[in-house]
Each structure stands twice: as C-alpha cells, then as structure tokens.
Amino acid sequence: EDKVVQSPLSLVVHEGDTVTLNCSYEVTNFRSLLWYKQEKKAPTFLFMLTSSGIEKKSGRLSSILDKKELFSILNITATQTGDSAIYLCAVWFSGGYNKLIFGAGTRLAVHP
Amino acid sequence: ETGVTQSPTHLIKTRGQQVTLRCSSQSGHNTVSWYQQALGQGPQFIFQYYREEENGRGNFPPRFSGLQFPNYSSELNVNALELDDSALYLCASSSLAGGSADTQYFGPGTRLTVL
Numbered sequence: 001e002d003k004v005v006q007s008p009l010s011l012v013v014h015e016g017d018t019v020t021l022n023c024s025y026e027v028t029n030f031r032s033l034l035w036y037k038q039e040k041k042a043p044t045f046l047f048m049l050t051s052s053g054i055e056k057k058s059g060r061l062s063s064i065l066d067k068k069e070l071f072s073i074l075n076i077t078a079t080q081t082g083d084s085a086i087y088l089c090a091v092w093f094s095g096g097y098n099k100l101i102f103g104a105g106t107r108l109a110v111h112p
Numbered sequence: 113e114t115g116v117t118q119s120p121t122h123l124i125k126t127r128g129q130q131v132t133l134r135c136s137s138q139s140g141h142n143t144v145s146w147y148q149q150a151l152g153q154g155p156q157f158i159f160q161y162y163r164e165e166e167n168g169r170g171n172f173p174p175r176f177s178g179l180q181f182p183n184y185s186s187e188l189n190v191n192a193l194e195l196d197d198s199a200l201y202l203c204a205s206s207s208l209a210g211g212s213a214d215t216q217y218f219g220p221g222t223r224l225t226v227l
Contacts (some may be wrong), residue, residue: 004154005126034215040115041200041221043155078157088154098206099169100216102154 002027006089008102014111017079021106022111023089024071031092033065033072038086046074046087079110115139116205116219124131125193131187133222135203142207143167144186145216146178149200191222196205196227 004025006039025033032050032056036043047056049065049072060079065072076083086107090100115138129186137144143162147155157170175191177207184205190197200223204216 006154041223042202043219045215045217090154097160097162097168098143099157099160099168100147100155100204101157103145104152104154108194 002091002093002101004089004101004103006087006093006106009104009105010107010109012109012111013079014047015080017110018075018077018081021074021076021087021089021108022071023073023103024032024103026070026091027091027093027101029093029095030067031094031098031099034090034092035063035072035074036088036090038085038088038105039084043088077106079108081110084108113160116203116217118201118203118219118222120222120224121220122223124227127193127195129171129193130189130191131193131224133190133201133203133224134185135188135219136185136207137203137205138217140207141205141217142184144180144184145204145206146186146188147202147204148172148197149202149221150196151199156204160187193226195226198224200224 007022035046047063050065063074084104090102117136145160146158149155159169160167164180182187199222203219206216
C-alpha cells in the first residue's frame with residue numbers, strides 16, 4: 001500500500017533553533033514530493049522536489065530529496081514563532097490520474 | 113492567497129443529514145481534487161474532477177459524490193452523514209490531470225461538524 005510517513009509527529013523548539021523534519025515514502029508511480037505548511041486551514045505550498053540531491057531553498061527553509069533511499073528532509077534554520085505550524089509532506093501518485101498522498105504531518109511549535 | 117475559494121467556512125449538521133460543499137478553482141485551472149482532513153491527520157484524497165468528469169477516486173463510500181461545472185467550479189456532496197465525517201474538507205485546483213505532476217493549490221477549507 002502506498003504510504004508517506006513523517007517524523008517526528010510533533011516538535012517543540014525555541015526561537016533560533018534549527019529543525020529537521022523527515023519524510024519517507026513508499027509510493028508506486030512516484031512523480032514528485034511536495035512540502036506544505038498548514039497554519040490554520042489551507043496548506044500553503046513550500047517546495048516541489050523531483051530530482052535527487054538538488055536542494056531547494058527559500059529563505060530559511062530548504063529541502064532535499066533522496067530517491068534511492070525514498071526520503072526527503074525539510075530544514076528550517078533560525079526558527080521564529082511564525083514558523084509554528086503543521087508541516088505536511090505529500091507525494092504525487094500518478095496512475096491514470098494524479099493524487100497527492102499525504103503524511104500525517106509534523107506539528108512544530110516555536111517558543112520565544 | 114491561492115485564488116481557490118470554498119464555501120461555507122463552517123457547517124454543523126446532524127447524523128443522517130446531507131451536505132453540499134462548494135469550491136471555485138483558481139483561474140486557468142481545469143482540475144479540482146477534494147480531500148478530507150480529520151483532526152491530527154494528513155489530508156486523504158476523496159476524488160478528482162477533470163473537465164466535468166470524475167477522474168479518480170480514493171477509498172470513500174458512494175455517499176460521497178461530486179460535480180464539476182463548465183466553469184470548473186465543483187461541489188462535494190455527502191449523504192447520510194456520520195459522526196466520523198466531521199473533518200476539514202479541502203479543495204485543491206491544478207491545471208493538468210493525468211501524466212503531469214503539477215502543484216495543487218488549496219482553498220481555505222470547510223470545517224464540517226456532525227453531531
């Protein structure tokens with residue numbers, strides 16, 4: 001069965017810390033992996049990763065994909081309270097139609 | 113903001129009732145996918161509509177049904193509501209279906225509570 005597993009499920013850090021969120025997957029017909037940030041309701045898009053070993057960066061956030069070991073990490077450096085959110089990892093399944101298979105998410109709390 | 117809108121934002125129903133949720137996709141997008149997100153879980157794929165036809169379905173019973181209109185907006189209908197249907201329902205739009213891994217953009221969701 002196709003699945004996406006995220007760890008840890010929750011994380012509490014202090015402002016300024018660096019965090020690493022993990023995502024492993026077992027998905028047939030893998031096309032790409034996406035990271036989303038969910039604060040209140042709508043998940044907002046962060047990154048889409050298709051190729052192994054190529055780091056994507058946006059400010060203090062960065063992410064990389066390892067297609068051989070079937071995992072991705074999301075790094076956040078110099079965390080701020082505004083980074084507090086649920087971070088969702090999702091993998092594109094493509095088998096006649098496209099759907100995203102999501103992990104359960106990592107709930108990150110950044111304390112002042 | 114993604115340009116994807118959903119209505120209503122909140123809804124309270126009782127068991128056995130029926131509900132219709134609405135979604136307007138982002139301009140230029142012809143594919144709408146619906147997801148159910150229960151508390152503490154990631155979104156689960158319900159189904160996808162492409163050019164007014166169902167294009168794929170997850171593990172949800174037939175009482176979950178949908179429509180897509182010529183302007184690509186969409187409805188999710190749930191009949192015979194059960195307590196476990198309480199969740200955040202997310203709509204996502206994208207510009208392609210089948211064969212292309214495009215980014216999906218999510219609406220703000222509808223929070224459904226079934227009592």
